[in-house]
Amino acid sequence: MTETPFKALALLCKDLEATTKRKEKTALIGAFLKKLERDEIKPAILLTIGAVFPETSDKTLDVGWRTLKRVIDRGGQTTLFRHQLTIKEIYKTLQEIATASGEGSRRHKEQLLERMFAQTEPLEAEILARIIFGEMRIGVNEGMMLEGIAETTETDPALVRRALMMTGDIGRVAEEAVQNGETGLRSLEASMFVPLKPMLANTAESPEEAINDYGGEAAFEYKYDGARIQIHRQGAEVRIFSRRLTDVTESIPDIVEMVQGFPEKKDFIIEGEAVAVGENGRPLPFQDLMRRFTRVNDVWEMVKQIPLRLYLFDALYYDGELLIDEPYSQRWSILEKIAPQEYLSKRIITSSPTEAAELMDQATEAGHEGLMAKRLDSPYSPGSRGKNWYKLKPVETLDVVVVAADWGSGRRRGWLSNYHLGVWSGSEYLVIGKTFKG
Structure with a gap:
């Protein structure tokens, strides 16, 4: 069968970004997963949540904003005949970027990025950049993705969540759920030297x-x-x-x-x-x-x-x-x-x-x-x-207001990033600190 183009995933991300309704998002995810071949499920799941590797992996892309900006700025140097990239091709290239090491690896990473972005349309390039930095901003977290997997495979959401807790690999969970249903999910148990997600x-x-x-x-x-x-x-x-x-x-x-x-x-x-x-x-x-x-x-x-x-x-x-x-x-x-x-x-x-x-x-x-x-x-x-479980800590509360904000730089360019917090002194607001992402 024809492999699913990456553009289809980019359009899905835009559709997810366009709605704030949880049920609509899970329905979109479920409908998309039903169209995929088995070996496309794990890459699609991970890429949609802005990941290339499962949580238990130590691998990283190690691509900085400046590197990506250079690649994007050279984006006009595209091929005469653009090849439509597939989900699997994007995923494979990102994995190759992560494993590049040794002398010349930095240049090799850039070359791989250039080849990908040279083949992308603006929408695909936007979503690809978000994936590389793990900042999708489409309102889909891990929990919502699990709901989509459960809805698609008609399995118990609690069983899907448990399978993820045992493996830490949402892509593997999705593959097992689609291929083998509840039987497959129940087969995913804890293993030594594979960490469980903490309570x-x-x-x-x-x-x-x-x-x-x-x-x-x-x-x-x-x-x-x-x-x-x-x-x-x-x-x-x-x-x-x-x-x-x-x-x-x-x-x-x-x-x-x-x-x-x-x-x-x-x-x-x-x-x-x-x-x-x-x-x-x-x-x-x-x-x-x-x-x-x-x-x-x-x-x-x-x-x-x-x-x-x-x-x-x-x-x-x-x-x-x-x-x-x-x-x-x-x-x-x-x-x-x-x-x-x-x-x-x-x-x-x-x-x-x-x-x-x-x-x-x-x-x-x-x-x-x-x-x-x-x-x-x-x-x-x-x-x-x-x-x-409850945590109990001595706390002091303080009412503050946002009195200023800074424009972000690098990958946060175009976003308000740092917020200055102030307290009312009786005649003016006095800035007492900043808050950042998180």
Whole structure:
């Protein structure tokens, strides 16, 4: 059959951008997916959400705005007979750009970009540029794409979401759903060294709110001012992944050594926080912690400069059994089997708001953010933000107004990018800071 042209995907993106109605967007996505061949589904899904690789991949395009601008500015040098690019051709070329390395790779990347843009019409070039920078601005997030997949394949949306949580690869989920339906989706289970999407928390105003919502009793843990990590151990091998599912093992060998020293030798996946500490034992600023996670050279020298402590709070897999459907209380019991007490997060189980408030005071006095409240019978819902976990932090609110904005530069050219915030002094607005994307 004829391959689907990239222009069809570009037109889909414009249609998605033109409506704000969720049902219309999912219907558009569903109708488009039904027209695709099996080997076009994964590329189309990823490109539509502004991605080339699944979340679990460390690969990047590594194409800057200046490089792309040079290519676009030379866009007039097109071929005499324009070839209509297909979705698969665009996807394959972007993958080739990402894998280019070594001497001359920068020029090779530009040449590949030039060949693509020389064959594109203005609409295709616009959408292609958005894909390259991962900024689609069409109002389609991962959740909406999952709904479209479920609608297209007439499968349970909850099952589609679970499959993504297990694999971190929305393209693979879509392929399996289209090809094999619910049977295929159920076959997608967690694997060692493939990170699960982390469970997320909502915010509660007070310990009392959490206790009431959880039926009169809750677990309260320190909310550490660190970086969330997921640790996989199989035999002697340990791999560690960040909250964004990036493999950070090589940057934190001290945490690897800690885990290798655990007496428990059965395979496991556990979750916790890595916290950078100073000479006084108090947490260092988050910026210092990030220096550890981004370091790839002279790593052990950085270990000496910025030591880490490990605080664990959940067990997701143990001795061949996936634990995410087990209640929190049971997962914690298994965590206690896996890790020595010194590595467990500080926590209490209580029905007293006063006791929880005292624990929060202790946490903040020690330099941490506050508390996590957790329902004792709650399952672990990877990638989901529900009410089974609450975060509680001391907060101060301030009413501000936007008093000015800056025009963006580079890839944000033509957009208002930085917003200046002010407070009313009684006679004028005083600027107190800026807010950026995010």
